[in-house]
Amino acid sequence: MATNDPTPRSFGQRLQSLSRQTVYLILIIVVSASVLISKFMGLTLPNKPGAGSQDFFAAIMAIPEGSTVFIQSDVTNSTRGESAGQFEALLRILMRRNIKFAVFCASGEPQAPQVAIDVIARINAQRIANGERAYERWNDWVSLGLFPDGRATAKAMMANLRTAIDKKDTPPGKPPTDVWQSPVMEKLKVIDDIGLYILVTASKTSDILVERLKFAPVTYGDVPLRTKLGCMVTGVMGPETNNYYRSSQIFGVVIGLNGAVEIEHLMENGIKPGQSETYRSLSIEGFKGMQNYARGMAYYLALHTAMGLLIVLVIMGNVGMWLTRRQTGGGA
Amino acid sequence: MNWLFLAQAETPEYNFWNGAPGSPALLTKVVIALLVGIGIMIALMFAPTRLRRPLVALATFVAGGFWMASTFWPTAPDAVTEGRNASEKVAIFLKDVTSVVADFSNVLTAFLLGLGIYSIVSVHGKRILKRQQDWSFSVVLFASIVLMAIFGYADWMDEQNRTAAVTALSPGFWNRGRDLLFDGMLQNMDAAMFSLIAFFILSAAYRAFRIRSVESTILLSTALIVMLSLMGVVVSAWDGLAGDFAGGNLKLSEISKFINSNLQTPGIQAVKFGLGIATLAMAMRIWLSLERGGLNS
Numbered sequence: 001m002a003t004n005d006p007t008p009r010s011f012g013q014r015l016q017s018l019s020r021q022t023v024y025l026i027l028i029i030v031v032s033a034s035v036l037i038s039k040f041m042g043l044t045l046p047n048k049p050g051a052g053s054q055d056f057f058a059a060i061m062a063i064p065e066g067s068t069v070f071i072q073s074d075v076t077n078s079t080r081g082e083s084a085g086q087f088e089a090l091l092r093i094l095m096r097r098n099i100k101f102a103v104f105c106a107s108g109e110p111q112a113p114q115v116a117i118d119v120i121a122r123i124n125a126q127r128i129a130n131g132e133r134a135y136e137r138w139n140d141w142v143s144l145g146l147f148p149d150g151r152a153t154a155k156a157m158m159a160n161l162r163t164a165i166d167k168k169d170t171p172p173g174k175p176p177t178d179v180w181q182s183p184v185m186e187k188l189k190v191i192d193d194i195g196l197y198i199l200v201t202a203s204k205t206s207d208i209l210v211e212r213l214k215f216a217p218v219t220y221g222d223v224p225l226r227t228k229l230g231c232m233v234t235g236v237m238g239p240e241t242n243n244y245y246r247s248s249q250i251f252g253v254v255i256g257l258n259g260a261v262e263i264e265h266l267m268e269n270g271i272k273p274g275q276s277e278t279y280r281s282l283s284i285e286g287f288k289g290m291q292n293y294a295r296g297m298a299y300y301l302a303l304h305t306a307m308g309l310l311i312v313l314v315i316m317g318n319v320g321m322w323l324t325r326r327q328t329g330g331g332a
Numbered sequence: 333m334n335w336l337f338l339a340q341a342e343t344p345e346y347n348f349w350n351g352a353p354g355s356p357a358l359l360t361k362v363v364i365a366l367l368v369g370i371g372i373m374i375a376l377m378f379a380p381t382r383l384r385r386p387l388v389a390l391a392t393f394v395a396g397g398f399w400m401a402s403t404f405w406p407t408a409p410d411a412v413t414e415g416r417n418a419s420e421k422v423a424i425f426l427k428d429v430t431s432v433v434a435d436f437s438n439v440l441t442a443f444l445l446g447l448g449i450y451s452i453v454s455v456h457g458k459r460i461l462k463r464q465q466d467w468s469f470s471v472v473l474f475a476s477i478v479l480m481a482i483f484g485y486a487d488w489m490d491e492q493n494r495t496a497a498v499t500a501l502s503p504g505f506w507n508r509g510r511d512l513l514f515d516g517m518l519q520n521m522d523a524a525m526f527s528l529i530a531f532f533i534l535s536a537a538y539r540a541f542r543i544r545s546v547e548s549t550i551l552l553s554t555a556l557i558v559m560l561s562l563m564g565v566v567v568s569a570w571d572g573l574a575g576d577f578a579g580g581n582l583k584l585s586e587i588s589k590f591i592n593s594n595l596q597t598p599g600i601q602a603v604k605f606g607l608g609i610a611t612l613a614m615a616m617r618i619w620l621s622l623e624r625g626g627l628n629s
Contacts, residue, residue: 077519078526148441156434163431
C-alpha cells in the first residue's frame with residue numbers, strides 16, 4: 001500500500017535545509033541584538049589597525065593646521081554602515097585640527113552632496129553640544145556641490161584648478177558667492193596647493209582619480225607622502241583600492257566598517273613609536289578624553305556576530321552534507 | 333579676443349566662456365548659446381538619415397580625440413605662450429580648454445538627470461491619465477518628487493540667512509521638513525534596500541558554500557581566515573595565543589596580511605590588467621565608430 005507520509009529527513013539533511021525565512025530571521029535577531037547591546041552597554045571591542053589606516057591617520061594628523069583638504073564624498077546613505085563611520089571620523093579629526101575642507105561629489109550621484117552636508121551638520125551639532133567651536137560654512141568649510149562627470153573634472157583640476165571649479169557657496173548672511181573668495185579656497189592656485197585629497201567612495205572612483213591626478217611628493221612633519229590622494233572605501237572596494245596603496249599611488253586606505261573602527265581606535269590611542277609599519281619611529285598623540293569611538297564601534301559587535309553567523313551557517317551546511325554523504329555512502 | 337585666456341601671466345576673471353553674474357554680457361552669451369543649441373538640435377532633426385551616422389561618428393571622434401590628445405600630448409613647462417614652438421602652443425591650448433570641455437561634459441552628463449525625470453514623468457503621467465494598474469503609486473511618486481523639490485529649495489533659501497550654529501540649535505520649519513523627507517525617509521529606504529544584500533549573501537553562502545573539491549576547500553579556508561581577520565576580538569585572542577611562535581608568523585593578522593599581499597592583490601592586479609587591455613580595445617572601437625550597435629548598426 002502506498003503511503004503519503006514524507007520520508008523522514010536525516011539530521012544531516014536537516015542541517016542543510018534551514019528555510020530562507022529562518023536564516024533571515026536569525027540574521028535580523030542577531031544583528032539587531034548586537035546593535036542594541038553596543039548602544040546600551042557602550043562596548044569597546046579590541047582592534048588592531050592595519051598599515052593602510054595607520055598611514056591614512058598619520059597623513060591627516062601631520063598636515064599643517066589651516067591647510068585645505070579636498071573631500072570627494074561620493075557616498076549616499078545606502079552604504080552608511082561603512083561610509084558614514086569613516087566620514088564622521090575624518091570630519092572629527094579635521095575639525096579638531098582646525099583644518100579647512102571643501103566637500104563635493106564627482107561621481108554623478110546627486111544625493112551625495114546633501115548627504116555629506118547633513119553629516120557635517122550632525123558633527124557640528126555634537127561639537128556645539130560639547131562646548132566646542134561650530135565649524136562654520138564658508139569660513140571653515142565649503143560645499144562645491146556636484147560634478148556629474150568625475151573623469152572630466154579630475155582632468156580639469158589637473159589642468160587648472162581655478163577654472164575647473166566654477167562654483168558658489170553661501171557665506172553667513174550673504175547671497176551665494178564665488179567659492180574662490182572663501183578663506184577655504186582663496187590660497188589655492190594649483191592642485192599641489194591642496195593639503196590632501198581624500199576620496200570617500202563606495203564605487204570605482206578611486207580608479208578615476210589615480211589615473212588622472214598627479215601630486216608632487218611632499219613631507220608633512222615626519223610623514224613623507226608620495227601623493228596627496230587617500231581613500232576611504234567600502235569593504236567591497238577594499239581589495240581593488242588596496243592595489244593602489246601597495247604601489248604607493250595613494251597615501252593610505254581605510255577599508256569598510258573595520259577601517260572606520262581602526263581610525264576611531266587611532267583617534268583614541270594615537271600611534272606609538274614602533275607601531276607604524278611604514279614610519280617606524282613615528283609617534284602621534286590621539287585625542288584622549290574626547291568622543292572618538294562613535295558610529296564605527298557602534299556597529300562593530302554586529303560585524304562580529306554577522307560574520308560569526310555566516311561562518312556557523314557555512315559550517316552547518318558542510319557538516320550536514322558530510323553526514324548525509326556518509327549515510328548514503330557518498331551519493332548525496 | 334585672446335582665446336588662450338589661461339595662457340596669460342594673470343588669468344582673467346572672466347573670459348570668452350563666462351561672464352560676471354547678472355551682467356548683460358553673460359545674459360547675451362546664454363541667449364546665443366541657447367539659440368545655437370536649438371539650431372543644432374533642429375538641424376540634426378532634419379538631417380537625412382544617411383548623414384546622421386557620419387555626424388555621430390565625427391562628434392565621437394572629435395570628443396574622444398580631445399581627451400586622447402590632452403592625455404598623450406607632451407606638456408609645456410609653463411603657460412606663457414611667447415617664444416613657444418607650435419607643439420608647445422598646442423599643449424598650452426589643450427590645457428587651456430580642458431576646463432571648458434569639462435564644463436561641457438558636466439552639463440551633458442547632468443542632462444541624463446533631466447532625461448531620467450522626463451522619462452519618469454512620461455511613463456507615470458500616462459499611467460495616471462489612463463488609470464492603469466497601480467496608478468495610485470504613480471501619484472505617490474509625483475507627490476514625493478514635488479514635495480522633495482519644494483522643501484529642498486525652500487530650505488536652501490532659508491539657509492542663506494542662518495548660521496551653522498543657529499541651524500544646529502534650532503532648525504527651521506523647512507529644514508525639519510527637508511530633514512524628515514530626505515534623511516528620515518528617502519535615505520533610510522535607500523539603506524534598507526542596500527541592506528537586503530546581507531540577507532542574500534547569508535542565504536547564498538549557507539546553500540552554496542560546500543567543500544566539494546580541492547579548489548573549494550582552498551577558497552573556503554581563505555575566506556574563513558579573511559572573515560576572522562575582520563573580527564577584532566578574534567584577532568586579538570588569536571594573536572595573543574600565537575605570540576612570537578614561528579617568528580610571529582602564525583598570528584591571524586600576519587596570515588591575513590600574507591593572503592592580502594601575496595594572493596589577493598596580485599590576483600586583482602592580473603584581472604585589472606586584462607580588463608584594462610580589453611577596455612582600451614573597446615574604447616578604440618567606440619572612438620573610431622567601429623563598434624556595431626546603436627547608430628552604427
